[in-house]
Amino acid sequence: MAKNAVPEEERRRRRPTKQGTVLTHDLIVDTALRMLREHGAQGFTARRLGLALGADASALYRYFAGLDELTRAIADALMQRAMTGWTPGGEWRADLRDLGLRIHAAYLAHPQAAVLAASRVSGRAHEIAADEAILGVLRRAGFADPAAVRIYHVFVDQALAFAALDAASLALPADAREADEAVWDATYARLPAETHPNIAATSRLLAERMNASAYPAALDLLLSAAAAERAATEAPTQP
Amino acid sequence: MAKNAVPEEERRRRRPTKQGTVLTHDLIVDTALRMLREHGAQGFTARRLGLALGADASALYRYFAGLDELTRAIADALMQRAMTGWTPGGEWRADLRDLGLRIHAAYLAHPQAAVLAASRVSGRAHEIAADEAILGVLRRAGFADPAAVRIYHVFVDQALAFAALDAASLALPADAREADEAVWDATYARLPAETHPNIAATSRLLAERMNASAYPAALDLLLSAAAAERAATEAPTQP
DNA sequence: GACAAACGTCAACCGCGTTGGCGTAAGGGC
C-alpha cells in the first residue's frame, strides 16, 4: 500500500487549529526558530509560541513533554544546519577553520537554544558526523592519534564554549545588554591612567573589540599552534 | 573618631530582620553563592533567597535594583576569589597561565553561579583589576598594543567560555549527567569502523579525555601561539 | 452510522520578579 511510504509523523490524526493551521513537530520547531531569530530570546515563551501558531499554548504539550524537550529538539537541528553542505577541501587548516566558523555561526543563529544545548552530549547523528569529520581531517593531516584527539577535544570544546558564551550575551534581554554597554562606557572608558595605565592606554582598541566575538581570533591561534606542532613532528630537526 | 575607619557600607542604618539577621550586600551575595552551590540554579530565586536570609524577597530591592544587578555582584565576587593573592612573577607565559587557571578554577568552584555570571560584564572593581593585570602582563612582555588587546580578548573570553561550559556540565542534575555518559557509551563506543573509522580508531583515547576539561590544553595552545607571534615580531627576519 | 482515540481549547494552579504603601526602629538636633 502506498500509505506505507508516508512517514509515521504524517499518519497521525490532524485537527486544524481555530485559525486553520495544522500542528506538526517540524512546524512547531521551525516556528520557534523563527520567533527566536525575529523577536529575540525574551520574546520566546510557550504562550507566545502558541499564539504564533494560532493555537493555545497547551496544545504544544501534545507534541513535547515540556519546554525542555522542545528546546532540545530545536538544538538537534543546530548541528545539522552547521554540517549541511560541508565537504572536506583537502587542506586541513582551511577545513578546520571552516568547520569551526560553521558551528559557531549555526549556534549563534539561535542563541537561546545554543545556551541550553552547548554543554550537552546529544549523541545524535549530526553531532557524531561532526566529530567524525573533525577527527578525520586531523588524522588525514598526519597528526598522531594522541595529538589528534587532544586537538579535536580543544577544537570542539572551544567552538561550543565560545558559541555558548557569545550566545548567552545575545540571549540576554535587550535591557540587560544595554545595561552592560552602559556599564562599559561609565567605567572602562573613564579609568585614569594613574591607576589603570594599561586599560587607559588601550581603551580605544578595547572599545573596538568590545562587541565582537573573540572566537575567530581564538580559532586562528589554535590552528597556528596546531600547525607549529605538526611542523615540529614532521621535520623534527633544525640544521 | 574610630567610626571614620568603618567603610561607608557599614555606617548605614541597620534594622534586623524578623529572624534577627542583618542584611548587607556581602551577606546577600554570599548567601546567593551558597544557595547556588547547594540547591542549583533551579532553586535560586529571589523569593527563596529572601527566605534563606530570613527576610522578604522585596527587602533585596533596597540593596540591588534587580536580579540583574545581583548577578553582576555575584560575577565580581567570583573574580575577586580568582585574583586574591595573585602577583606578577615576571615571566609573562607563566603569569598568564597562572591567571587563566585561577579564573577557571574560581568559576568552577561555583558552577551554578558561573553559568549565570560568565557572560556578563560586571564593570566592578575586581573584574577591572583582572583586566588591568592581564593587559599589563602582555604589554610588559613586549606585545604591541593591537596584539596585546587581541590576545587579551581571546584570553579572557576563552577562560570565561570554558569556565561556563565546564560549569554547565558540572551544574547539570546528577541524573542528566549519567544520561549523557550513558549516551556516550551506547553510541560513540560502539560505532563500527566501516562507517566511522576515525572515531573507532581513537575511541580509547576519546574515552580518556571525555570527562576532563579541555581548558588547560586550550590555554597552552593559546600561549604557544602567542609566544610564536611575539618571537616573530622580536626577530622579524629570514635571511 | 456509531465508536474510540487523537487533538485543540478552556480555565485554573502555582511560582516567578517586581512594585507601592505602610509600619517601625534607629539616629541626629535641640
Place this chain on the structure above:
DNA sequence: GCCCTTACGCCAACGCGGTTGACGTTTGTC
C-alpha cells in the same frame, strides 16, 4: 529626653510564566 526624619523590612498585589486536567470536537475505522 523628646521629636522628627529617614532608612529599612514587611505585606499585598500585579502581570506573566510553565504546566495540568477536564471538556468538547474532529477524524479515521469498522
